[in-house]
Amino acid sequence: MLAHEEKQVEELIHQLPKSGILGSQYRSIIQYQNFWFPGYLLIENILKCQKHFKAKDNDLIIASHPKTGTTWLNTLLFAIVNRANGNHPMSESPILSQHPHHLVNRLEDVNFGGGFYNQLSSSQLDDIPSPRILGTHFPYVLLPESIKTSNYCRILYICRNPFDTLVSQWHFYNKVLIDLDGEQTLKPYTFEQFFEDWFEGRILFGPFFEHVTDYWVQSLANPKKVLFLKYEDLKENPTVHLKRMADFVGMPFSIEEESRGVIREIIEMCSINNMKELDVNKNGLNYYGVEKKAYFRKGEVGGWINYFTPPMIERMNKLMQQKLQGTGLTFKLV
Template sequence: MNPKESLSKETYGYQMCLYQNFWCPKFSLEPVIALQRDFQACDTDIFVINMPKTGTTWFKSLLFSLFNRSNEGLLNTQLQTHNPHELILSLEITIYAKDKNPDLTKMPSPRLFSTHLPYDSLPESVKNSKCKIIYITRNPFDTFVSSWHYYSKLENVDNNVGCSSTMEEYFNKFCKGRSLYGPFFDHLMGYWKESLERPKKVLFLKYEDLKEDGVLQMKKVAEFVGFPFSIEEEKQGVVEDLIKLCSIESLKEMEVNKKGKCDPDFENKCFFRKGVVGDAANYLTPPMVERLTKIMEEKLNGSGLSF
């Protein structure tokens, strides 16, 4: 039986199927099943994992630059010619979507991957190996607003419904957990708990902390993945230069992101908007803020995690 036909369905920008208690994009369901079955993690692998619209593009640029700073420097970077999503590929959206049985054995170590999968739905080899997971999240208010703006741009992609629903209708779905790869709080709590139980395997980062003190956070990331900045690099301002290179403002002005496309129907500029903290205040009404605040307080109660 075709699993797409037997699962509950919903729409949040894209058509989704409820699979393993999360809302999987319909177009990614078969790739997800394939990678869960076949993907073999290496102990040296590094995964960028998050919910959509919580800093994926930005953090991919930071991590790629971190690992490639010695080889190419910061002036001759591949970021000038490739969108960050082309430099760190998504398992379910790119790799397994193109080939259900890809040969990943020839990729140089460390292999850098990304995924939006919840922790419980990761391939067993990822959970059981010594690979590293960097999880980045963002406050739910800005996450929702960013997702709304993003999906409203994609109404012509993959029969996307785009703006056929109002912001209020999308907000209602988000609050009920019916968003891409959601529920939002279940997703982040899965990785938060793992980061507490296995801090050497899972590093939990907040978008807001990266914005407030990028130097401190990137030094933490570099230590975590075993590629720390040297004292000389710190003196030379390499960390600051890396953060400046990968800023939203810098990425938006790169020609590849102004005019390039990840595929024939998708423009790279769709990945970039404001990239600021607190922008939700310009869009959410007081009742919406009150509703989501109550949900957040209930879901995070006693966890030690806050926004």
């Protein structure tokens, strides 16, 4: 950014609401456009991305709220696209040798290092073979206009029921944020504490329901532009939804491919049981300094029941009813 732009960003951030994370002011989150983000660097890169990113008509954007199936969708879409391009046989897929978050470049740069603009220059971005697969946790309102207005750039959004999402985020943030706390000042966030922050929407890229419903509305208004996927449906019938994805991005499976078991191969290769056992996903850190294995826990539907108390369930059900009323969006909880 130019000096005057940086000053404008500093002035903007100074005025924005802030809150501690994990009950600590050492890790602050900042509210911008009614959503919460992890610190100065990401707000700067949101503005940078909005101003400078130019979508191509054949770009494929994976959008999601954190811990809703992003890693899984990264691998599935990568496999669909690269199998259609004939880039390599399935047995030599980069999915088997690279972490999923190294295969899909992100539009934002979180405050603990790595990410899209720190990994690639604008010229390198242009050199990525088409179709480019790019990921983001941006809410729809903050996507660059070039993505929204492109006639053929497609968005695949994945969501997960709020109960399981909350549990997955609690495990992940406790692991990641405490590991990255060089001063060793943070204590584990209790589930009760995290539930209260989550309920108020005071979480990274939250509030959850606003994030999800914005993309849901867009998928109804323009189904050729936005494909809305539910984690629970993908778990229940992966074949059907893998075919939906392939059709949506213009790379449908042929009858010959189906007869050869290509769909089954992709599903098995990208399954959480297979992915978590790959050496590349068990060892080392990713670009953000996060343990690679932290992205693979259980991937279950309904595991939330072991964490929520009856009063929590009642409050969440009421919140869900309030936030989803009139949208037509529903979730499978078990």
